[in-house]
Amino acid sequence: MTGSRLNFRLEARAAGSGARAASFSTAHNEVHTPLFMPVGTQATVKAQMTQTLEDSGSQMLLANTYHLLLRPGPEVFRRIGGIHGFMSWKRAVLTDSGGYQIFSLPHSRAMSEEGAVFQSYIDGRTILLSPEVSIETQAAIGSDVMMALDQCIPSTADESVARAALGITQRWARRSLAARGESLQSLFAIVQGALFPELRRESAAGLCELPFDGFAIGGLAVGEAKSEREDLCEFTAGLLPENKPRYLMGVGTPLDMLEAVHRGVDMFDCIIPTQFAQRGAAFTSRGHLQIRRGVYKFEDSPLDPACACPTCARYSRAYLHHLAKTGESLGWQLLGQHNLYFYHQLMRDIRASILEDRFLALYREKREFLHASDVDHPTLRARPPRKKSRALGDFEVHVAWEGFSSIRQISSGEIMHSRTAPMDEARGLYVDQSGLALRLRLEDRERADTAAPLVVWDVGLGAAANAMAAIACYEQAAAAGPVRPMKIVSFENDLDALRLALSLEHEFPYLRHAGPAGILAEGTWLSRHHEGLSWVLLHGDFLETMTAAPAAPDLIFYDMFSAKSSGDPWKLQTFRAILEACSGRAAELYTYTCSTANRAALLAAGFYVAKGRSAGDKVETTIALTPEAFGAAPRDRHEWLASDWLRKWNRSAAKFPSEMHTDQQPDFERVILGHRQFQDS
Numbered sequence: 159m160t161g162s163r164l165n166f167r168l169e170a171r172a173a174g175s176g177a178r179a180a181s182f183s184t185a186h187n188e189v190h191t192p193l194f195m196p197v198g199t200q201a202t203v204k205a206q207m208t209q210t211l212e213d214s215g216s217q218m219l220l221a222n223t224y225h226l227l228l229r230p231g232p233e234v235f236r237r238i239g240g241i242h243g244f245m246s247w248k249r250a251v252l253t254d255s256g257g258y259q260i261f262s263l264p265h266s267r268a269m270s271e272e273g274a275v276f277q278s279y280i281d282g283r284t285i286l287l288s289p290e291v292s293i294e295t296q297a298a299i300g301s302d303v304m305m306a307l308d309q310c311i312p313s314t315a316d317e318s319v320a321r322a323a324l325g326i327t328q329r330w331a332r333r334s335l336a337a338r339g340e341s342l343q344s345l346f347a348i349v350q351g352a353l354f355p356e357l358r359r360e361s362a363a364g365l366c367e368l369p370f371d372g373f374a375i376g377g378l379a380v381g382e383a384k385s386e387r388e389d390l391c392e393f394t395a396g397l398l399p400e401n402k403p404r405y406l407m408g409v410g411t412p413l414d415m416l417e418a419v420h421r422g423v424d425m426f427d428c429i430i431p432t433q434f435a436q437r438g439a440a441f442t443s444r445g446h447l448q449i450r451r452g453v454y455k456f457e458d459s460p461l462d463p464a465c466a467c468p469t470c471a472r473y474s475r476a477y478l479h480h481l482a483k484t485g486e487s488l489g490w491q492l493l494g495q496h497n498l499y500f501y502h503q504l505m506r507d508i509r510a511s512i513l514e515d516r517f518l519a520l521y522r523e524k525r526e527f528l529h530a531s532d533v534d535h536p537t538l539r540a541r542p543p544r545k546k547s548r549a550l551g552d553f554e555v556h557v558a559w560e561g562f563s564s565i566r567q568i569s570s571g572e573i574m575h576s577r578t579a580p581m582d583e584a585r586g587l588y589v590d591q592s593g594l595a596l597r598l599r600l601e602d603r604e605r606a607d608t609a610a611p612l613v614v615w616d617v618g619l620g621a622a623a624n625a626m627a628a629i630a631c632y633e634q635a636a637a638a639g640p641v642r643p644m645k646i647v648s649f650e651n652d653l654d655a656l657r658l659a660l661s662l663e664h665e666f667p668y669l670r671h672a673g674p675a676g677i678l679a680e681g682t683w684l685s686r687h688h689e690g691l692s693w694v695l696l697h698g699d700f701l702e703t704m705t706a707a708p709a710a711p712d713l714i715f716y717d718m719f720s721a722k723s724s725g726d727p728w729k730l731q732t733f734r735a736i737l738e739a740c741s742g743r744a745a746e747l748y749t750y751t752c753s754t755a756n757r758a759a760l761l762a763a764g765f766y767v768a769k770g771r772s773a774g775d776k777v778e779t780t781i782a783l784t785p786e787a788f789g790a791a792p793r794d795r796h797e798w799l800a801s802d803w804l805r806k807w808n809r810s811a812a813k814f815p816s817e818m819h820t821d822q823q824p825d826f827e828r829v830i831l832g833h834r835q836f837q838d839s
């Protein structure tokens with residue numbers, strides 16, 4: 159028998175995402191993905207009865223071969239007839255190979271080609287765990303899905319260690335298949351390769367040649383940075399066959415799973431729901447919360463008003479608070495059931511959104527929310543000072559009283575997006591105001607592969623809010639219909655702001671995307687989901703790097719720090735250089751400033767200048783058009799600066815650029831007063 163024993167059916171793929179919905183058949187039930195598997199280490203999910211697991215919607219449990227091999231031992235399963243009858247669980251079970259536990263033992267193991275020899279922590283016996291012993295044990299346990307023994311290494315292992323582990327894992331994979339023989343139990347292989355894409359590719363290629371029923375992405379739950387994990391998860395998922403399930407082992411939080419589904423993963427396991435429950439922590443639709451906090455003592459409402467789980471149907475927060483405070487095991491049990499239900503409900507919601515092809519919208523909405531803590535009772539206690547990690551170079555994290563985080567330049571004290579959350583301001587001021595979504599849409603006769611790309615210059619990358627808002631806009635537009643390609647060119651001389659924000663991604667959720675890590679590492683990023691979406695970073699002084707830009711702009715998001723912290727970006731000569739770089743294109747520049755001096759410099763450089771909408775603490779912002787754009791735009795599309803602005807400029811103390819010599823001032827004045835923009839008004 160060579161084909162998949164699971165009869166895996168891919169039912170839908172989400173537009174603009176790697177997310178998939180599928181079903182497969184085990185000997186015990188039909189399983190629908192995306193799937194979360196509660197962890198039943200000792201043939202029990204901690205503090206849960208099998209009945210409550212069924213009520214929570216668990217479809218498949220994970221059991222640990224290592225623990226069950228030691229106790230009760232395979233002989234018990236052989237005599238009793240397998241784990242399903244043993245623990246009274248009628249649905250599917252997946253067993254791991256035991257490798258993960260053995261390789262995480264701090265000592266007393268010896269590795270060879272044959273297998274791993276270790277000492278039982280129960281009776282001191284010496285036990286060999288070979289691929290054959292692992293499969294025999296899993297066969298005795300009687301799981302629906304078995305895992306092949308692999309040599310686990312930390313994801314941070316160096317390349318030679320990772321390469322050696324790959325060879326052994328590949329040979330053990332063949333031995334595992336041979337040991338499985340004609341058994342009807344399914345068998346998954348585990349792709350290793352640490353953080354080396356080439357090794358991941360080799361590992362996947364070798365294993366995919368063999369008749370496994372599914373593939374796991376191993377070695378990605380500990381040790382690496384989250385963005386690295388997400389990137390490599392996406393990369394590895396892309397190496398795996400479409401028609402087999404993909405399982406990311408040991409992951410994770412609700413947000414981790416959402417991100418991994420987006421990257422093409424179908425199955426997960428993690429101890430978090432029950433482990434958090436034991437500590438009094440619960441996931442809810444109003445954010446995650448710690449039930450021991452005093453604020454819940456008198457709350458007669460359910461744990462989560464939006465939850466349909468048995469705990470929320472019967473018990474109040476006040477009661478759960480009391481159980482947690484007194485250390486009663488019922489508290490652990492009830493919270494655990496709720497948390498498992500929350501996990502399963504998230505998977506059900508994700509699945510429904512994929513089947514109805516609205517996953518990306520759900521993804522965006524959940525991504526912004528899943529990391530939040532109780533929104534009704536925010537924790538007021540100050541964060542513990544972690545000075546070192548909250549500042550980098552000339553930048554530090556600033557937390558506004560409204561609760562969102564921004565980046566502050568230490569030397570100038572200036573905050574990027576000071577009064578609104580970074581993404582809100584980026585959307586309002588740059589993406590929406592420039593009509594980006596409309597510009598991306600293709601005309602009826604145009605084709606995506608021949609349409610000219612829309613080039614966006616993102617001047618002042620900062621913490622990448624504007625670029626990410628543009629990318630989100632593109633992804634949304636692409637999900638809705640055909641779009642032209644978009645090329646973002648970011649300019650930045652100091653990348654520490656982005657590095658700092660990336661290191662604190664819970665505070666900057668919009669950075670949870672492969673793009674920012676990609677441009678930091680490579681200077682360029684190509685979307686794996688959208689052929690037309692690319693991003694280039696030009697690192698250095700803007701005036702110098704401008705000439706190296708790969709394409710002239712259609713849109714310029716001009717978000718440099720204001721003049722008092724850095725003079726050059728707002729000088730007449732800079733605007734002249736920008737206009738020249740537009741090389742006769744109908745380009746539009748959007749910027750947060752509304753200062754008279756900056757507007758005068760734009761006019762003097764040859765731009766046509768209009769008032770932009772208010773944003774953050776600015777009543778007005780500024781839009782500047784090249785002559786070609788001015789000629790093409792309907793006159794009433796913008797509110798152009800007119801005679802009232804000229805009067806204001808005439809009275810202004812900043813009438814002339816501060817660096818301008820007095821004998822150049824008459825010329826400057828003549829250019830502004832004679833600007834064509836003011837001739838018709």
Ligand SMILES: [Zn+2]
Nearest residue numbers: 465467470496
């Ligand atoms: Zn509940």
